[in-house]
Amino acid sequence: MKDPTLKPIGxxxxxxxxxxxxxxxxxxIVIDEELTEAxxxxxxxxxxxxxxxxxxxxxxxxxxxxxxxxxxxxLPLVGVFVTRGAKRPxxxxxxxxxxxxxxxxxxxxxxxxxxDNSPVLDIKPYDQLDIAQRAKMPAWWPVVDW
Numbered sequence: 001m002k003d004p005t006l007k008p009i010g011x012x013x014x015x016x017x018x019x020x021x022x023x024x025x026x027x028x029i030v031i032d033e034e035l036t037e038a039x040x041x042x043x044x045x046x047x048x049x050x051x052x053x054x055x056x057x058x059x060x061x062x063x064x065x066x067x068x069x070x071x072x073x074x075l076p077l078v079g080v081f082v083t084r085g086a087k088r089p090x091x092x093x094x095x096x097x098x099x100x101x102x103x104x105x106x107x108x109x110x111x112x113x114x115x116d117n118s119p120v121l122d123i124k125p126y127d128q129l130d131i132a133q134r135a136k137m138p139a140w141w142p143v144v145d146w
Contacts, residue, residue, distance in 0.1 A: 008119035009035055010105075012052060012112065026100060027112040029120055036105040043102045047126035050112060052093045053119045054086035061087040075140055093118070096126060 010031035029050065031039060042048065054061075064087040069075045071085065080088045097109040107123075 006121055008053070008121060009123075010120045012050075012114045012116065012118040012120060014112075014114070014116040026108055026110050027097075027114070029107040029109060029112075029123070031105045031107070031120070031123075033105050039102060039105065039107070042107070042123070042125065043099065045099060045125040045127075047096055047098050048109075049124045049126060049130075050093075050095050050097055050109070050114070051121040051123070052095075052114050053121060054091035054093055054115075055118050056115055057086040057091040061091065062089050064088070070142065072142075075142070092121065 010029055013028040013030055015026055015028065064080055066077050067080050067083050067085060067087050068077055069083045069085070084093075086093070093114055095112050095114065097111045100108040100110055102108075
């Protein structure tokens with residue numbers, strides 16, 4: 001198989017007037033205008049997955065094989081595929097977000113943990129097949145209460 005060629009479909013705009021309060025802040029996903037028609041119907045969903053690039057990751061981060069989750073030294077050193085950070089062979093992020101509204105090619109979402117101007121690779125709606133009935137995590141995994 002040839003190396004895949006990916007073209008971003010848009011970018012993330014982190015709303016600067018949001019103050020971190022421990023709650024998920026809102027962001028905008030600006031989809032390329034020529035793809036606006038591809039968004040038709042997305043507002044009928046409450047949530048969606050966003051795949052994006054960790055565009056600020058350094059090239060050397062692609063060679064990291066072990067890391068502390070969330071860069072916290074109090075958490076165990078584990079393989080990067082056990083973390084959700086940017087240091088990984090392919091700097092791709094995945095986040096489940098709540099869709100607040102759509103205005104033409106701009107989606108306002110809640111819960112997106114991406115940097116401003118991160119390129120968006122794809123979005124996919126969340127549905128009942130995405131529920132893990134018996135999901136488990138290690139005891140050391142930090143619990144986030146949004």
